[in-house]
Amino acid sequence: MPTEIQLQDRPDEEYRDQLFDVLADAEAGDTFDVVADRDIDPQLVRYQLEHDRSLEWEYAHPDAEPRELRVTVGEPLADDSLGTIDVRDLKPQRRHEALLGIFDDLAMGEGFVLVNDHDPKPLYHELKSMHGDVIEWDYASKGDGEWRVEIVKTGDSEATDEDVVTRYDVREIPKQERHPTIHHRYGMISEGGTMELIAPHEPRPLQREFRQQYGDAFTWEVVESEPGRCRVQITKTDSTSESEASAADDDATAAPSDDESMEVTEELDVRDLPPAQRHEEIFQAYADLDTGTGFVLVNDHDPKPLYHQFDAEAGPEFRWTYRQKDPGEFRVLIGKAEPPAGGTPDEETEVPF
Structure with a gap:
């Protein structure tokens, strides 16, 4: 029977010590039910690093408060082996928060194995932009819902003390990956958080795109500008014209009029699925569509980051129309229309950098 570890309402100095003391006395196969008032993924990775x-571990529910998870102690790590964190059951926002915290805590030469349900390459760009060229990134496996990457900090971090949630040097990101990467990560930032972009020049087309997508719910500040380098800080705010922002967003993602005649084949409700399974189910449903058909996606939050991923990868026949936007219930018609005459668009379509 699992032993309970109660970590709620513990001072910071006792939090980690209590967890480590209990785990240190455990044997392989022992299980513990941990209850905590914060994420403990960084501490569990740190334990693997220090104790080999x-x-x-697995959360009872990815979003529940307090955090409840079952931790199983394994065998001693082999020489040169790294501790592992499997983030497939975490919501995307918590994945990035946990992984950034873990990497921050690494000393030079330390590392971990990341297990994810898709290619986590955007994380590589994020870490490199924030810490400098001190990341060793080696794929151990790819595909089939399980991507494994060995991540090692190879030098001292070049991170600054500026109060930003994340930073991307878009000069280092392939052009066709820039839009999906920026919008996907921005969608995870909480109100008041700041994303910093480093670009070869001020990305005014991106600013216009943000205005179209997010209305007045952000601020845009150029904090440095010199030839070949421009730093822009984008802060997510509470929009004072939410209805206008919503209308702009609907215009940006609304489908052409042929969607009204699109045949709806099913309703796909992913609210009860673990985050690791949601994208797989949604993309498979899209792949199974015939031309002129679609399905209604039901989600517990705005799936806008998914829109940008589809928009970048699915081609001109992709359609996306919001049908409902309520707290806890978003409905989107995702469909596959007739491709435009003349074939697919030019793959070298310019992006705003």
């Missing part, structure tokens, strides 16, 4: 002992 593998751990596995």
Whole structure:
């Protein structure tokens, strides 16, 4: 029977010590039910690094408060092996928060194995932009819902003390990956958080795109500008004209009029699925569509980051129309229309950098 570890309402100095003391006395196969008032993923990775002992853990519910998870103690790590964190059951926002915290805590030469349900390459760009060229990134496996990457900090971090949630040097990101990467990560930032972009010049087309997508719900500040380098800080705010922003967003993602005649084949409700399974189910449903058909996606939050991923990858026949936007219930018609005459668009379509 699992032993309970109660970590709620503990001072910071006791939090990690209590967890480590209990785990240190455990044997392989022992299980613990941990209740905490914060994410403990960084502490569990740190334990593996310091004690050369593998751990596995699974949350009872990815979004529940307090955090409840079951931790299983594994065998001692082999020489040169790294501790592992499997983030497939975490919501995307918590994935990035946990992984950024873990990397911040690494000393030079330390690392971990990341397990994800899709290629986590955007994280590589994020870490490199924030810490400099001190990341060793090696794929151990790719595809089939399980991507494994060995991540090692190879030098001292070049991170600054500026109060930003994340930073991307878009000069280092392939052009066709820039839009999906920026919008996907921006969608995870909480109100008041700041994203910093480093570009070869001020990305005014991106600013116009943000205005179209997010209305007045952000501020845009150029904090540095010199030839070949421009730093822009984008802060997510509470829009004072929410209805206008919503209308702009609907215009940006609304489908052409042929969607009204599109045949709806099913309703796909992913609210009860673990985050790791949602994208797989949605993309498979899209792949199974015939031309002129679609399905209604039901989600518990605005799936806008998914829109940008589809928009970048699915081609001109992709359609997306919001049908409902309520707290806890968003409905979107996702469809596959007839491709435009003349074939697919030019793959070298310019992006705003």
